Amino acid sequence: xxxxxxxxxxxxxxxxxxxxxxxxxxxxxxxxxxxxxxxxxxxxxxxxxxxxxxxxxxxxxxxxxxxxxxxxxxxxxxxxxxxxxxxxxxxxxxxxxxxxxxxxxxxxxxxxxxxxxx
Amino acid sequence: xxxxxxxxxxxxxxxxxxxxxxxxxxxxxxxxxxxxxxxxxxxxxxxxxxxxxxxxxxxxxxxxxxxxxxxxxxxxxxxxxxxxxxxxxxxxxxxxxxxxxxxxxxxxxxxxxxxxxxxxxxxxxxxxxxxxxxxxxxxxxxxxxxxxxxxxxxxxxxxxxxxxxxxxxxxxxxxxxxxxxxxxxxxxxxxxxxxxxxxx
Numbered sequence: 001x002x003x004x005x006x007x008x009x010x011x012x013x014x015x016x017x018x019x020x021x022x023x024x025x026x027x028x029x030x031x032x033x034x035x036x037x038x039x040x041x042x043x044x045x046x047x048x049x050x051x052x053x054x055x056x057x058x059x060x061x062x063x064x065x066x067x068x069x070x071x072x073x074x075x076x077x078x079x080x081x082x083x084x085x086x087x088x089x090x091x092x093x094x095x096x097x098x099x100x101x102x103x104x105x106x107x108x109x110x111x112x113x114x115x116x117x118x
Numbered sequence: 119x120x121x122x123x124x125x126x127x128x129x130x131x132x133x134x135x136x137x138x139x140x141x142x143x144x145x146x147x148x149x150x151x152x153x154x155x156x157x158x159x160x161x162x163x164x165x166x167x168x169x170x171x172x173x174x175x176x177x178x179x180x181x182x183x184x185x186x187x188x189x190x191x192x193x194x195x196x197x198x199x200x201x202x203x204x205x206x207x208x209x210x211x212x213x214x215x216x217x218x219x220x221x222x223x224x225x226x227x228x229x230x231x232x233x234x235x236x237x238x239x240x241x242x243x244x245x246x247x248x249x250x251x252x253x254x255x256x257x258x259x260x261x262x263x264x265x266x267x268x269x270x271x272x273x274x275x276x277x278x279x280x281x282x283x284x285x286x287x288x289x290x291x292x293x294x295x296x297x298x299x300x301x302x303x304x305x306x307x308x309x310x311x312x313x314x315x316x317x318x
Contacts, residue, residue: 030167030195030224031207035135061135063207065195069165074190076170094136098227105313111140111229112306114200118159118299 028079030065033094040090049073050081054090130161131199138204142302143211143225145250146234147242151262151292152210153194155234158298159208160196167193169220191220213246222253230309231257232301234292237267240278247279256312258286258305284311 036057043051049071056062056070068078085091144152156164171189194210211221211231225231231250235243250257261275276287286308290301 029227030209031139031141031205031227033133033135033137033139033205060132061137062133063139063197065167065193065207065209066162066165066197068167069195072168074168074170092135094139103313105310105315107138107140108229108306108310108313110204111200111206112303112310114204114206115299115303115306117200118198118295 027093028064028075028082030068030075031063033061033063034067034082035061035092037090037092041088046085046090047081050085050090053078053081053085057091128161128163130197131202133205137199137202139207140204141207141209141224141228142305143209143221143228143231143250143255144234145211145213145231145246145257146262147213147236147239147246149239150213150234150236150243152234155232155260155262155292155298156194156196156208156210158292158295159198159302161198162196164194164196167195169193169223171217171220189216191217193220193224213249215245215249218249218252221249225253225255228255230305231255232305233257233259234262235259235275235279236262236264237270237275238264240275243279256305256309258288258301258308260288260290260292260301260304262292263289284308 034053034057036054040054043054046054052071053067056067062070064075064078064082067073067082068075071078073081082091082093086093144155146152153164169191171191172187191212193212196208198206198208200206209224209228211224231253233243233246233250247257259275259279259281272287276285281287286304288301288304291297
Protein backbone atom coordinates (compact mmCIF):
# COMPACT_ATOMS: atom_id res chain seq x y z
CA UNK A 1 0.00 0.00 0.00
CA UNK A 2 1.23 3.44 -0.80
CA UNK A 3 -0.39 4.93 2.27
CA UNK A 4 -1.05 8.07 0.26
CA UNK A 5 -4.53 7.37 -1.00
CA UNK A 6 -6.85 10.16 -0.04
CA UNK A 7 -9.56 9.27 2.43
CA UNK A 8 -12.65 11.33 2.05
CA UNK A 9 -13.97 10.55 5.49
CA UNK A 10 -17.14 8.89 4.22
CA UNK A 11 -17.66 5.64 6.03
CA UNK A 12 -20.49 3.24 5.66
CA UNK A 13 -21.28 0.51 8.11
CA UNK A 14 -22.47 -2.92 7.18
CA UNK A 15 -24.82 -4.87 9.35
CA UNK A 16 -23.71 -8.13 7.73
CA UNK A 17 -20.26 -7.78 9.21
CA UNK A 18 -21.28 -7.16 12.76
CA UNK A 19 -21.25 -3.42 12.51
CA UNK A 20 -17.78 -3.07 11.11
CA UNK A 21 -17.40 -0.38 8.54
CA UNK A 22 -15.40 -0.16 5.38
CA UNK A 23 -13.69 2.61 3.49
CA UNK A 24 -16.05 4.69 1.41
CA UNK A 25 -17.95 2.95 -1.30
CA UNK A 26 -16.13 4.72 -4.09
CA UNK A 27 -12.88 3.34 -2.76
CA UNK A 28 -14.15 -0.03 -3.92
CA UNK A 29 -16.25 1.10 -6.84
CA UNK A 30 -17.44 -1.64 -9.19
CA UNK A 31 -14.72 -0.58 -11.66
CA UNK A 32 -11.88 -0.10 -9.16
CA UNK A 33 -9.04 -2.40 -10.17
CA UNK A 34 -7.62 -4.62 -7.43
CA UNK A 35 -4.07 -5.93 -7.58
CA UNK A 36 -2.48 -8.64 -5.48
CA UNK A 37 0.52 -7.36 -3.51
CA UNK A 38 3.75 -9.09 -4.47
CA UNK A 39 5.23 -10.33 -2.30
CA UNK A 40 2.21 -10.31 -0.04
CA UNK A 41 2.07 -11.19 3.63
CA UNK A 42 1.44 -14.80 4.65
CA UNK A 43 -2.03 -16.14 4.16
CA UNK A 44 -2.42 -17.53 7.68
CA UNK A 45 -5.65 -16.45 9.28
CA UNK A 46 -7.39 -15.60 6.03
CA UNK A 47 -10.92 -16.87 5.42
CA UNK A 48 -11.60 -19.23 2.48
CA UNK A 49 -13.31 -16.38 0.62
CA UNK A 50 -10.33 -14.10 1.13
CA UNK A 51 -8.00 -16.81 -0.19
CA UNK A 52 -10.25 -17.18 -3.23
CA UNK A 53 -9.94 -13.44 -3.87
CA UNK A 54 -6.15 -13.69 -3.81
CA UNK A 55 -6.21 -16.80 -6.06
CA UNK A 56 -8.31 -14.93 -8.62
CA UNK A 57 -5.95 -11.97 -8.52
CA UNK A 58 -2.80 -14.02 -8.96
CA UNK A 59 -2.86 -14.16 -12.80
CA UNK A 60 -4.11 -10.60 -13.38
CA UNK A 61 -5.70 -7.59 -11.75
CA UNK A 62 -9.50 -7.56 -11.65
CA UNK A 63 -12.19 -5.00 -11.07
CA UNK A 64 -14.41 -5.27 -8.02
CA UNK A 65 -17.34 -6.16 -10.30
CA UNK A 66 -15.38 -9.00 -11.94
CA UNK A 67 -14.33 -10.40 -8.57
CA UNK A 68 -17.94 -10.27 -7.37
CA UNK A 69 -19.19 -12.06 -10.47
CA UNK A 70 -16.54 -14.78 -10.36
CA UNK A 71 -16.96 -15.37 -6.61
CA UNK A 72 -20.76 -15.07 -6.73
CA UNK A 73 -20.60 -12.57 -3.90
CA UNK A 74 -22.78 -9.48 -3.59
CA UNK A 75 -20.63 -6.37 -3.91
CA UNK A 76 -21.54 -5.17 -0.40
CA UNK A 77 -20.08 -8.35 1.08
CA UNK A 78 -17.07 -8.33 -1.23
CA UNK A 79 -16.21 -4.75 -0.25
CA UNK A 80 -15.83 -5.83 3.36
CA UNK A 81 -13.51 -8.70 2.40
CA UNK A 82 -11.47 -6.35 0.24
CA UNK A 83 -11.20 -3.71 2.96
CA UNK A 84 -9.79 -6.32 5.33
CA UNK A 85 -7.38 -7.65 2.69
CA UNK A 86 -6.21 -4.14 1.95
CA UNK A 87 -5.59 -3.16 5.55
CA UNK A 88 -3.58 -6.37 6.00
CA UNK A 89 -1.46 -5.46 2.97
CA UNK A 90 -2.58 -8.29 0.66
CA UNK A 91 -4.01 -6.10 -2.07
CA UNK A 92 -3.69 -2.62 -3.49
CA UNK A 93 -6.14 -0.53 -5.49
CA UNK A 94 -6.10 2.28 -8.00
CA UNK A 95 -6.99 5.76 -6.90
CA UNK A 96 -10.66 6.02 -5.91
CA UNK A 97 -13.15 6.81 -8.65
CA UNK A 98 -14.31 10.40 -8.37
CA UNK A 99 -17.36 12.17 -9.59
CA UNK A 100 -15.22 14.63 -11.51
CA UNK A 101 -13.99 11.98 -13.96
CA UNK A 102 -16.78 13.11 -16.22
CA UNK A 103 -15.45 16.64 -16.25
CA UNK A 104 -12.08 15.55 -17.58
CA UNK A 105 -12.13 16.49 -21.27
CA UNK A 106 -8.85 14.77 -21.98
CA UNK A 107 -10.18 11.50 -20.60
CA UNK A 108 -13.40 11.84 -22.60
CA UNK A 109 -11.43 12.55 -25.77
CA UNK A 110 -9.37 9.43 -25.17
CA UNK A 111 -12.55 7.38 -24.71
CA UNK A 112 -13.95 8.83 -27.94
CA UNK A 113 -10.76 8.09 -29.88
CA UNK A 114 -10.68 4.57 -28.44
CA UNK A 115 -14.26 3.88 -29.50
CA UNK A 116 -13.57 5.21 -32.98
CA UNK A 117 -10.68 2.77 -33.34
CA UNK A 118 -12.79 -0.28 -32.45
CA UNK B 119 -31.77 -11.83 -23.38
CA UNK B 120 -28.89 -13.69 -24.90
CA UNK B 121 -27.40 -16.88 -23.68
CA UNK B 122 -23.82 -16.60 -22.56
CA UNK B 123 -22.56 -19.61 -24.44
CA UNK B 124 -19.62 -21.62 -23.25
CA UNK B 125 -18.07 -21.28 -26.70
CA UNK B 126 -17.43 -17.60 -26.20
CA UNK B 127 -14.00 -16.97 -27.71
CA UNK B 128 -13.33 -13.49 -26.53
CA UNK B 129 -9.84 -12.38 -25.75
CA UNK B 130 -9.46 -9.36 -23.54
CA UNK B 131 -5.96 -8.40 -22.51
CA UNK B 132 -5.14 -9.32 -18.91
CA UNK B 133 -5.19 -6.29 -16.69
CA UNK B 134 -2.06 -5.05 -14.93
CA UNK B 135 -3.99 -3.03 -12.37
CA UNK B 136 -2.63 0.42 -13.19
CA UNK B 137 -4.97 1.10 -16.11
CA UNK B 138 -7.55 3.84 -15.85
CA UNK B 139 -11.11 2.56 -15.78
CA UNK B 140 -14.27 4.32 -16.90
CA UNK B 141 -17.87 3.19 -16.99
CA UNK B 142 -20.97 3.84 -19.03
CA UNK B 143 -24.43 2.68 -18.01
CA UNK B 144 -26.60 0.88 -20.52
CA UNK B 145 -30.13 1.59 -19.36
CA UNK B 146 -33.51 0.60 -20.70
CA UNK B 147 -36.71 -1.22 -19.81
CA UNK B 148 -36.87 -4.99 -19.54
CA UNK B 149 -36.31 -6.52 -22.98
CA UNK B 150 -34.92 -3.34 -24.54
CA UNK B 151 -31.69 -5.12 -25.45
CA UNK B 152 -29.29 -4.14 -22.65
CA UNK B 153 -27.75 -7.60 -22.34
CA UNK B 154 -27.46 -7.97 -26.11
CA UNK B 155 -25.75 -4.60 -26.35
CA UNK B 156 -23.21 -5.46 -23.64
CA UNK B 157 -22.58 -8.84 -25.32
CA UNK B 158 -21.91 -7.20 -28.68
CA UNK B 159 -19.20 -4.92 -27.31
CA UNK B 160 -17.57 -6.81 -24.46
CA UNK B 161 -14.13 -8.30 -24.93
CA UNK B 162 -14.69 -10.63 -21.99
CA UNK B 163 -17.53 -13.14 -21.80
CA UNK B 164 -20.10 -10.92 -20.13
CA UNK B 165 -20.52 -11.43 -16.40
CA UNK B 166 -23.23 -10.69 -13.94
CA UNK B 167 -22.56 -9.11 -10.58
CA UNK B 168 -24.96 -8.83 -7.68
CA UNK B 169 -25.82 -6.11 -5.27
CA UNK B 170 -28.02 -6.70 -2.27
CA UNK B 171 -30.54 -4.07 -1.37
CA UNK B 172 -32.30 -4.01 1.95
CA UNK B 173 -35.71 -2.41 1.90
CA UNK B 174 -38.64 -2.16 4.21
CA UNK B 175 -41.30 -4.34 2.68
CA UNK B 176 -44.25 -2.34 3.95
CA UNK B 177 -46.88 -2.02 1.32
CA UNK B 178 -46.00 -5.10 -0.69
CA UNK B 179 -48.59 -7.76 -1.39
CA UNK B 180 -46.78 -10.39 0.60
CA UNK B 181 -47.16 -9.13 4.11
CA UNK B 182 -48.87 -6.44 6.05
CA UNK B 183 -46.20 -6.41 8.72
CA UNK B 184 -43.33 -3.98 8.36
CA UNK B 185 -40.17 -6.02 8.02
CA UNK B 186 -36.88 -5.75 6.21
CA UNK B 187 -36.33 -7.77 3.10
CA UNK B 188 -33.26 -8.19 0.98
CA UNK B 189 -33.54 -8.00 -2.75
CA UNK B 190 -30.74 -9.16 -4.97
CA UNK B 191 -30.20 -7.08 -8.05
CA UNK B 192 -28.18 -8.65 -10.85
CA UNK B 193 -26.26 -6.41 -13.22
CA UNK B 194 -24.80 -7.67 -16.48
CA UNK B 195 -21.56 -6.06 -17.44
CA UNK B 196 -18.80 -6.27 -19.97
CA UNK B 197 -15.34 -4.84 -20.44
CA UNK B 198 -13.35 -3.51 -23.36
CA UNK B 199 -9.83 -2.14 -23.56
CA UNK B 200 -9.85 1.14 -25.46
CA UNK B 201 -6.08 1.58 -25.21
CA UNK B 202 -3.25 -0.11 -23.39
CA UNK B 203 -4.05 2.14 -20.47
CA UNK B 204 -7.80 2.78 -20.64
CA UNK B 205 -10.52 0.23 -19.93
CA UNK B 206 -14.23 0.81 -20.47
CA UNK B 207 -16.84 -1.08 -18.46
CA UNK B 208 -20.43 -1.27 -19.67
CA UNK B 209 -23.08 -1.99 -17.05
CA UNK B 210 -26.59 -3.06 -17.86
CA UNK B 211 -28.46 -0.86 -15.41
CA UNK B 212 -31.51 -2.22 -13.60
CA UNK B 213 -34.44 -0.13 -14.78
CA UNK B 214 -37.00 -0.63 -12.03
CA UNK B 215 -37.46 2.48 -9.86
CA UNK B 216 -37.17 0.38 -6.68
CA UNK B 217 -33.56 -0.34 -7.55
CA UNK B 218 -32.70 3.34 -7.57
CA UNK B 219 -30.19 3.11 -4.67
CA UNK B 220 -28.18 0.49 -6.55
CA UNK B 221 -28.35 2.54 -9.71
CA UNK B 222 -27.13 5.62 -7.86
CA UNK B 223 -24.03 3.78 -6.66
CA UNK B 224 -23.42 2.41 -10.13
CA UNK B 225 -23.82 5.87 -11.66
CA UNK B 226 -21.22 7.45 -9.38
CA UNK B 227 -18.39 8.63 -11.61
CA UNK B 228 -20.00 7.16 -14.73
CA UNK B 229 -19.39 9.08 -17.95
CA UNK B 230 -23.01 8.84 -18.99
CA UNK B 231 -25.88 6.55 -19.86
CA UNK B 232 -27.14 5.13 -23.11
CA UNK B 233 -30.87 4.49 -22.89
CA UNK B 234 -32.00 1.65 -25.13
CA UNK B 235 -35.59 1.79 -26.35
CA UNK B 236 -37.86 -0.71 -28.02
CA UNK B 237 -40.48 1.43 -29.77
CA UNK B 238 -43.12 -1.21 -29.10
CA UNK B 239 -42.78 -0.41 -25.41
CA UNK B 240 -42.26 3.32 -25.41
CA UNK B 241 -44.32 3.85 -22.28
CA UNK B 242 -41.89 1.63 -20.35
CA UNK B 243 -39.09 4.05 -21.25
CA UNK B 244 -40.60 7.08 -19.51
CA UNK B 245 -39.80 5.96 -15.93
CA UNK B 246 -36.25 5.04 -17.05
CA UNK B 247 -35.72 8.53 -18.42
CA UNK B 248 -36.94 10.03 -15.15
CA UNK B 249 -34.55 7.78 -13.25
CA UNK B 250 -31.57 8.76 -15.39
CA UNK B 251 -32.47 12.42 -15.13
CA UNK B 252 -32.66 12.09 -11.34
CA UNK B 253 -29.15 10.63 -11.39
CA UNK B 254 -27.97 13.76 -13.17
CA UNK B 255 -26.20 11.68 -15.80
CA UNK B 256 -25.81 12.89 -19.37
CA UNK B 257 -27.55 10.46 -21.71
CA UNK B 258 -28.35 9.63 -25.28
CA UNK B 259 -31.23 7.58 -26.66
CA UNK B 260 -30.59 4.55 -28.85
CA UNK B 261 -33.67 3.14 -30.56
CA UNK B 262 -32.92 -0.57 -30.75
CA UNK B 263 -34.34 -1.71 -34.05
CA UNK B 264 -36.66 -4.69 -33.72
CA UNK B 265 -38.05 -6.26 -36.87
CA UNK B 266 -41.72 -6.07 -35.94
CA UNK B 267 -41.51 -2.64 -34.38
CA UNK B 268 -43.75 0.06 -35.85
CA UNK B 269 -42.05 2.82 -37.80
CA UNK B 270 -42.11 6.18 -36.08
CA UNK B 271 -40.48 9.33 -37.29
CA UNK B 272 -37.57 10.59 -35.21
CA UNK B 273 -39.52 13.80 -34.62
CA UNK B 274 -42.47 11.85 -33.24
CA UNK B 275 -40.20 9.74 -31.00
CA UNK B 276 -38.48 12.82 -29.61
CA UNK B 277 -41.86 14.39 -28.99
CA UNK B 278 -43.39 11.46 -27.10
CA UNK B 279 -40.25 11.01 -25.00
CA UNK B 280 -40.18 14.75 -24.34
CA UNK B 281 -36.46 14.97 -25.15
CA UNK B 282 -34.44 18.14 -24.84
CA UNK B 283 -33.36 19.40 -28.27
CA UNK B 284 -29.69 18.64 -27.51
CA UNK B 285 -30.30 15.04 -26.36
CA UNK B 286 -29.00 12.77 -29.14
CA UNK B 287 -31.24 10.05 -30.55
CA UNK B 288 -29.77 7.34 -32.74
CA UNK B 289 -31.14 4.19 -34.33
CA UNK B 290 -29.07 1.13 -33.55
CA UNK B 291 -28.99 -2.63 -33.76
CA UNK B 292 -27.76 -3.91 -30.39
CA UNK B 293 -26.75 -7.21 -32.03
CA UNK B 294 -24.11 -5.50 -34.15
CA UNK B 295 -20.73 -4.34 -32.90
CA UNK B 296 -20.43 -1.46 -35.38
CA UNK B 297 -23.89 -0.11 -34.73
CA UNK B 298 -23.54 -0.43 -30.95
CA UNK B 299 -20.13 1.26 -31.05
CA UNK B 300 -21.59 4.16 -33.04
CA UNK B 301 -24.25 4.64 -30.37
CA UNK B 302 -21.54 4.91 -27.69
CA UNK B 303 -19.58 7.35 -29.87
CA UNK B 304 -22.70 9.53 -30.12
CA UNK B 305 -23.10 9.45 -26.34
CA UNK B 306 -19.43 10.27 -25.70
CA UNK B 307 -19.54 13.22 -28.14
CA UNK B 308 -22.62 14.47 -26.34
CA UNK B 309 -20.92 14.24 -22.94
CA UNK B 310 -17.98 16.20 -24.38
CA UNK B 311 -20.27 19.00 -25.52
CA UNK B 312 -21.55 19.26 -21.93
CA UNK B 313 -18.04 19.37 -20.47
CA UNK B 314 -16.55 22.84 -20.07
CA UNK B 315 -13.23 23.44 -21.82
CA UNK B 316 -11.47 24.74 -18.75
CA UNK B 317 -12.56 22.00 -16.33
CA UNK B 318 -9.67 19.60 -16.37
